[in-house]
Amino acid sequence: xxxxxxxxxxxxxxxxxxxxxxxxxxxxxxxxxxxxxxxxxxxxxxxxxxxxxxxxxxxxxxxxxxxxxxxxxxxxxxxxxxxxxxxxxxxxxxxxxxxxxxxxxxxxxxxxxxxxxxxxxxxxxxxxxxxxxxxxxxxxxxxxxxxxxxxxxxxxxxxxxxxxxxxxxxxxxxxxxxxxxxxxxxxxxxxxxxxxxxxxxxxxxxxxxxxxxxxxxxxxxxxxxxxxxxxxxxxxxxxxxxxxxxxxxxxxxxxxxxxxxxxxxxxxxxxxxxxxxxxxxxxxxxxxxxxxxxxxxxxxxxxxxxxxxxxxxxxxxxxxxxxxxxxxxxxxxxxxxxxxxxxxxxxxxxxxxxxxxxxxxxxxxxxxxxxxxxxxxxxxxxxxxxxxxxxxxxxxxxxxxxxxxxxxxxxxxxxxxxxxxxxxxxxxxxxxxxxxxxxxxxxxxx
Amino acid sequence: xxxxxxxxxxxxxxxxxxxxxxxxxxxxxxxxxxxxxxxxxxxxxxxxxxxxxxxxxxxxxxxxxxxxxxxxxxxxxxxxxxxxxxxxxxxxxxxxxxxxxxxxxxxxxxxxxxxxxxxxxxxxxxxxxxxxxxxxxxxxxxxxxxxxxxxxxxxxxxxxxxxxxxxxxxxxxxxxxxxxxxxxxxxxxxxxxxxxxxxxxxxxxxxxxxxxxxxxxxxxxxxxxxxxxxxxxxxxxxxxxxxx
Numbered sequence: 001x002x003x004x005x006x007x008x009x010x011x012x013x014x015x016x017x018x019x020x021x022x023x024x025x026x027x028x029x030x031x032x033x034x035x036x037x038x039x040x041x042x043x044x045x046x047x048x049x050x051x052x053x054x055x056x057x058x059x060x061x062x063x064x065x066x067x068x069x070x071x072x073x074x075x076x077x078x079x080x081x082x083x084x085x086x087x088x089x090x091x092x093x094x095x096x097x098x099x100x101x102x103x104x105x106x107x108x109x110x111x112x113x114x115x116x117x118x119x120x121x122x123x124x125x126x127x128x129x130x131x132x133x134x135x136x137x138x139x140x141x142x143x144x145x146x147x148x149x150x151x152x153x154x155x156x157x158x159x160x161x162x163x164x165x166x167x168x169x170x171x172x173x174x175x176x177x178x179x180x181x182x183x184x185x186x187x188x189x190x191x192x193x194x195x196x197x198x199x200x201x202x203x204x205x206x207x208x209x210x211x212x213x214x215x216x217x218x219x220x221x222x223x224x225x226x227x228x229x230x231x232x233x234x235x236x237x238x239x240x241x242x243x244x245x246x247x248x249x250x251x252x253x254x255x256x257x258x259x260x261x262x263x264x265x266x267x268x269x270x271x272x273x274x275x276x277x278x279x280x281x282x283x284x285x286x287x288x289x290x291x292x293x294x295x296x297x298x299x300x301x302x303x304x305x306x307x308x309x310x311x312x313x314x315x316x317x318x319x320x321x322x323x324x325x326x327x328x329x330x331x332x333x334x335x336x337x338x339x340x341x342x343x344x345x346x347x348x349x350x351x352x353x354x355x356x357x358x359x360x361x362x363x364x365x366x367x368x369x370x371x372x373x374x375x376x377x378x379x380x381x382x383x384x385x386x387x388x389x390x391x392x393x394x395x396x397x398x399x400x401x402x403x404x405x406x407x408x409x410x411x412x413x414x415x416x417x418x419x420x421x422x423x424x425x426x427x428x429x430x431x432x433x434x435x436x437x438x439x440x441x442x443x444x445x446x
Numbered sequence: 447x448x449x450x451x452x453x454x455x456x457x458x459x460x461x462x463x464x465x466x467x468x469x470x471x472x473x474x475x476x477x478x479x480x481x482x483x484x485x486x487x488x489x490x491x492x493x494x495x496x497x498x499x500x501x502x503x504x505x506x507x508x509x510x511x512x513x514x515x516x517x518x519x520x521x522x523x524x525x526x527x528x529x530x531x532x533x534x535x536x537x538x539x540x541x542x543x544x545x546x547x548x549x550x551x552x553x554x555x556x557x558x559x560x561x562x563x564x565x566x567x568x569x570x571x572x573x574x575x576x577x578x579x580x581x582x583x584x585x586x587x588x589x590x591x592x593x594x595x596x597x598x599x600x601x602x603x604x605x606x607x608x609x610x611x612x613x614x615x616x617x618x619x620x621x622x623x624x625x626x627x628x629x630x631x632x633x634x635x636x637x638x639x640x641x642x643x644x645x646x647x648x649x650x651x652x653x654x655x656x657x658x659x660x661x662x663x664x665x666x667x668x669x670x671x672x673x674x675x676x677x678x679x680x681x682x683x684x685x686x687x688x689x690x
Binding site for chain 2 (some may be wrong): 089
C-alpha cells in the first residue's frame, strides 16, 4: 500500500500491519527479518519519512485506556490513543495534558517517540518530561518497563527515539489540573524580528507563548509578527461556573477528497494573518478569553481536517530548526533573509522560545529559539534547504526529526551530538537492527 | 441501561461499547480472548462505565452459550440491550472447495447467532422489554461470487431476524438488523481500502443511534442501502457474469 507522512512527501510502498494486542505485536516483531525495515506508526502526523519503512506497524488498535488515577493525576493508555481521546476523557474531569502540540490528532506513542513540544516548552519542557513510564516491546519480543528509575538508559533513548529502540505498547502520563478550558489570550504586534524576540523574552514567565511570522516580508519589516501569550483561566476567579467551562469540544473539519493547487494555502494563511495583524495593530494589544481548541489547535479548526492537501498534489516539506539563544537572532535573521529573497517559503511560519533540553538522547528541543517553515514541494527548494542547513549548523542548531524528510546524515550528526550514545543503546537492545525507518536509514541510525 | 455484548472485542463492538461506557451504562462483555477482554474491561471503566462484567466463550461451543448468557443476566439483572457482534471473514477460495471450512464459517457467522437468539428470546420474552441487535452484513443482501459463503450465513441470520421480530413484537422487544458495508477493521486487514470504507467508530455510532431510535434494519453507513438496492436490481443473467 502507498503511504506517506503528513507532508505527503516522500511516498513509499509498504505492508501495513495492525496488531490488536501485544500478543499479535510480538508475533510480528519476532518474525521480522533483517532484510527489510520495520517501524511503528501512530497517527501518521510526522511530516517526512520517520514513520515509513518496508513494513509499518500501525498502533491504531492499541488504543485502550488502562488506568486513570485521579488522585495522582496520571493516565495509563495504549500507544495508539490519540491526544484528542485523552482530552475528551480528561477535560470533564478537570484534567488536561501538560504538553500539547499544534494538533490533537497525534498518538501517544508518536508524541513520545518524537518527544513533541508545545507552546509552553520554556516553562514545562517537552511531552516526555511528563511521561512517567513506558512499556516498550524490544526486538526480542520482550516488554520492558522503562522510566526515569528503571531501565533509565533505554527510557531516555526511547523518549524522542523515533521508534528505533522498540515499540511503545503503553505509557503512563502525568496530567495537569485545570478549572476551566478557557485560555486567557494576549495578542501583541511585533513590527519586525527584533521586536518579536524582545516580546518573547519579556514574557518568558507567561505559561504559553508563540509567534506567527510573515516570512515573506523584507527589509525593515523582516520578521513582522504577532505574539500570542496564554494562561489557563482560573474558574474560581472568573464569573463562569466550572460546569460550563470544563467541556470537551469536538470540532473536526471536513476531509477534502483532492489536492488543491499550492497557491491556495498561501492565500488562506495570508488572509488570516493580515486580517488579525492589522486589527491588532489598530488595537495595539488585545486580551481575550478563548477556547482551548482555538488557542492550541488552530490548524484543527480551519474547517478542513486534511489541510495538508492544500499544498498541492506534490505535498510539502516542513523545516523546523532550533538555534541556541545567543546566536538565535542572527541565525534566524539569516534564514528569513534567504527564504524571503528566494520567495519560496510559505507565508506563515511559527517562532517559539524553548527552555532547557532534557536528558533524552535524540530529543529536538534545546534552550533557544525554534522556527518552523513550510515549503510546497518543488525541486528548487531542496538546494535552498541545504543552504539553510549550513546556516543552522554554523549557529550550533539542529533540525527537528519529526518534520524532516531530506536532511543529510552529516547535518544530522553535527546537530545531534548524542547520536553515538543513542546508537550504542539501540544496538544493545536491537542487535540485528530490525527497527528502522526510511529516515533512520538516511541518517545513519540503522 | 444494561447491555450485553457478544463478540465484544471485535472492532465495531469495542467502539459501540465505548459509546455506552461514556454514557455511564453497565456492560457485560462476552468474547473468546481473555487478555483482550481484561483490557477492554479497564478501558470501559476508565471511560465511565457504571460496571463491567466479562465471560469467556468460544462461540462455536454452542452448549456453553446458555451459561454465558446466564452469567450476563445474573451480573446485569435485566438486559436492556443485547448486541451480537462476533463474526469472521472466511477465505473464499478455501471455503468453496472445503466443506469442513465452510461449515465452520457458517457456524461462526450464522448458526451460533441463532443459538444465542434462541436463548435470548426466552429471556427477553420473560422480561417483556428490550432490544436485541445483531450485526449481519450487506453481503447477505445478495449472494456474490467473492464471498457467498459468508453472505449465505449472514443472510440466514437476517431472515431469521425478520421472523423473530414479529414473534417478539407483542412482548415489546425490538429486533435490530445491522448491516455494515465495508469496514476498516482487523477483520479486513490486508484488503485495499477506498472511499466506500468506514471506520468501526462511524459504524458504531450508527448502531447506537439506530438502537436508540428503535430502528429495524440499519445500513451503516446509510448509503449502503442505496448501493444494495442497485446491486439487487441487476438481472441474474447479467449478475452471474460479474466478479465483484
